[in-house]
Amino acid sequence: MSPKIKTARKDLEKIPIVSSKRKHKWRACSLGQHWVRSHPRRVKVTKKNPTGYTDVEGHCRHNRSKKDEIYKDELDKIANEYFDNLRGKPFPCDLGFNKTKTYNGNSYDKLIRGWTKYWNEVLKPNEPLDPDLVKALIASESSFNKDSKNPAGKGNMARGLMQVTDETLKILKDEKGEIKNHLIDLDQKDMYNPNANICAGIRWLFRKKETASARLKRVATWEEAVAEYKSYLRLLLKAPKVGIKNFEKFKSYYDKLKNECS
Incomplete structure (x- = not known):
């Protein structure tokens, strides 16, 4: 039987990481579970624990929905463990965003490459998503500004690289909503984290x-x-012939990645 972390909550039962029922080879846990990173936990002060804290090892936790869900801890774990060794698109072209380190057009290629590969393999579209398209989308949405924040109507805000809205975040985590599976549980502040934002944006x-x-x-x-x-x-x-500036900007960036930069 798997050992248990000392806690009153049953959903914190420590579950073996290795499983043949994982949704994707990069996932740490079985279907219906998500990864929780190592963290300190407050306990009663004793001679054995004079600080009042103990270390809880990284572990798998049951999802209440019993569906495939991913949380920020596991997003970070996946990116740190797997993305450095990936090769291929997007093309290393900064699209003219090279004036500052903050808004450099090549800063997020590793994350674009990794999460595009992940969602292509999980959702298996007939036509795989092109990482260059994601890069062009980010260029047109935020100009590679990870701190970008803009009104999106009715008290809704669009945040981060892919301008993921507050309403979208609710949908992505709603187990009873329009997305039936492969949910992402993140909050508004996570959208200023490039890794979380790109993962959520591509899923959307x-x-x-x-x-x-x-x-x-x-x-x-x-x-x-x-x-x-x-x-x-x-x-x-x-109105097919109507030119929409922001969409035309996206198409020009995508065309540049496919033809001029390559």
Whole structure:
């Protein structure tokens, strides 16, 4: 039987990390569980624990929803353990964002590469998502400013590199909402963390491809998914020749990555 961490909460039972039922090879836990990093826990002060704290090892915790969920601790764990050795797209072109270290266009290539690969392998689209498209989307959404924050209507704010909105965050973690599985449990402050933001933004882009396909009554392209992500698809369907500055900017960045930079 697996050892238990001393706690009154049953959902903190320590579960073996190795499992044949993991959703993805990078995931630390079985389906229906998520990873919790090592952390201190307050305990009664004794001679054995004079500080009043004890160390809790990293462990797997049951999800109440019993669905596939991922939390920030595991996002960090995955990026730290697997992303450094990945190769390939996006192309190392800064798209003109090279004036400061903060807004450098190549600063997040490793995270783009890693999370695009992860979600392609988990969600298995017929046409895999191109990391260059994600990079172009980030350029058009935030100019690679991880601290970007903008109003998104009705008290809603868009935050971080991929301008993930507060409303989107609620949907991504809602076990009874429109996303039926592969949930991400993050909060608003996490959206200023590039690793968490890119993971959440790409997951949402996959969802927008589904809603774009439903709107079009056919399988949407990834560029159409981007239009849906930016809330432009409905307008483009009504007036195909209308130029939308932000969407045209995205297309120019993507074209540059595919043709001029490569």
